[in-house]
Amino acid sequence: xxxxxxxxxxxxxxxxxxxxxQSIPAVSTHDFVVGPGKIELSLQPGQxxxxxxxxxxxxxxxxxxxxGEEDFKGTDDPEQAVVLLGDDRxxxxxxxxxxxxxxxxxxxxxxxxxxxxxxxxxxxxxPGGLYGSVVVAVATSPGSEAPxxxxxxxxxxxxxxxxxxxxxxxxxxVDQSGQLTxxxxxxxxxxxxxxxxxxxxxxxxxDGSVYxxxxxxxxxxxxxxxxxxxxxxxxxxxxxxxxxxxxxxWNPPFLFGRxxxxxxxxxxxxxxxxxxxxxxxxxxxxxxxxxxAGLFVIIFGARWLxxxxxITRR
Numbered sequence: 001x002x003x004x005x006x007x008x009x010x011x012x013x014x015x016x017x018x019x020x021x022q023s024i025p026a027v028s029t030h031d032f033v034v035g036p037g038k039i040e041l042s043l044q045p046g047q048x049x050x051x052x053x054x055x056x057x058x059x060x061x062x063x064x065x066x067x068g069e070e071d072f073k074g075t076d077d078p079e080q081a082v083v084l085l086g087d088d089r090x091x092x093x094x095x096x097x098x099x100x101x102x103x104x105x106x107x108x109x110x111x112x113x114x115x116x117x118x119x120x121x122x123x124x125x126x127p128g129g130l131y132g133s134v135v136v137a138v139a140t141s142p143g144s145e146a147p148x149x150x151x152x153x154x155x156x157x158x159x160x161x162x163x164x165x166x167x168x169x170x171x172x173x174v175d176q177s178g179q180l181t182x183x184x185x186x187x188x189x190x191x192x193x194x195x196x197x198x199x200x201x202x203x204x205x206x207d208g209s210v211y212x213x214x215x216x217x218x219x220x221x222x223x224x225x226x227x228x229x230x231x232x233x234x235x236x237x238x239x240x241x242x243x244x245x246x247x248x249x250w251n252p253p254f255l256f257g258r259x260x261x262x263x264x265x266x267x268x269x270x271x272x273x274x275x276x277x278x279x280x281x282x283x284x285x286x287x288x289x290x291x292x293a294g295l296f297v298i299i300f301g302a303r304w305l306x307x308x309x310x311i312t313r314r
């Protein structure tokens with residue numbers, strides 16, 4: 001997709017190229033925010049959709065931001081959700097079908113720019129998924145010429161890049177295949193000395209040709225089989241031919257004894273659900289030590305008192 005010339009419209013009125021503006025609270029957090037982080041669309045062949053991408057400048061000074069498109073793909077590294085591909089095309093390329101009206105824009109401090117991004121699916125597109133990202137980066141200091149997306153200069157290097165991921169689904173028959181392949185407590189621990197946040201690790205493998213959104217619950221049961229907590233696992237995307245890791249943090253109440261956590265994860269298509277479990281012990285030894293010490297003091301004190309006094313009958 002070819003970008004239009006650089007636009008630097010006034011923030012007081014709607015800008016050129018369909019850009020609109022909004023004032024934001026004056027908070028100097030020395031950063032910028034791009035939103036939304038993820039956009040999902042379902043488009044028929046030949047259909048188009050336009051979404052608004054926001055860039056909020058909270059850096060403390062006016063900034064020029066470069067805006068460009070890149071494909072991305074999944075990985076087999078559970079710690080890394082996706083990889084941006086730069087100038088390369090991904091196996092399910094979307095970037096040629098993305099229209100960005102500007103290659104860069106000057107955003108005054110404490111202002112938010114809304115930039116229209118148009119996605120047009122080719123008329124001959126096959127059913128499946130198309131994946132791309134709009135990447136926003138600090139391009140230049142105010143008053144200097146904005147470089148092309150992805151470029152940098154010695155005096156004004158690009159220091160931060162934030163991408164919005166686009167997931168476009170073309171309806172039709174596709175290969176949906178995936179399953180939960182791992183469920184454990186972080187570090188493989190099965191013994192804990194007291195109530196503390198417990199990180200549950202989930203690993204999902206997508207073997208199909210489209211991205212999936214697995215989701216579900218984690219139920220924690222005590223030794224009697226009673227459920228002490230039910231934790232919602234919100235949907236997290238898994239790219240085709242990749243492995244996706246998810247950590248779910250649980251802040252439990254007071255625990256004592258043996259517990260079993262049961263993960264029931266919907267694969268993200270149809271009615272298939274994977275169930276895996278892990279057991280662990282919680283022995284609050286500090287509390288036990290205090291109780292034992294207290295009993296020792298009581299027993300020792302009672303014996304000491306009895307040794308000092310004699311009970312006589314009249």
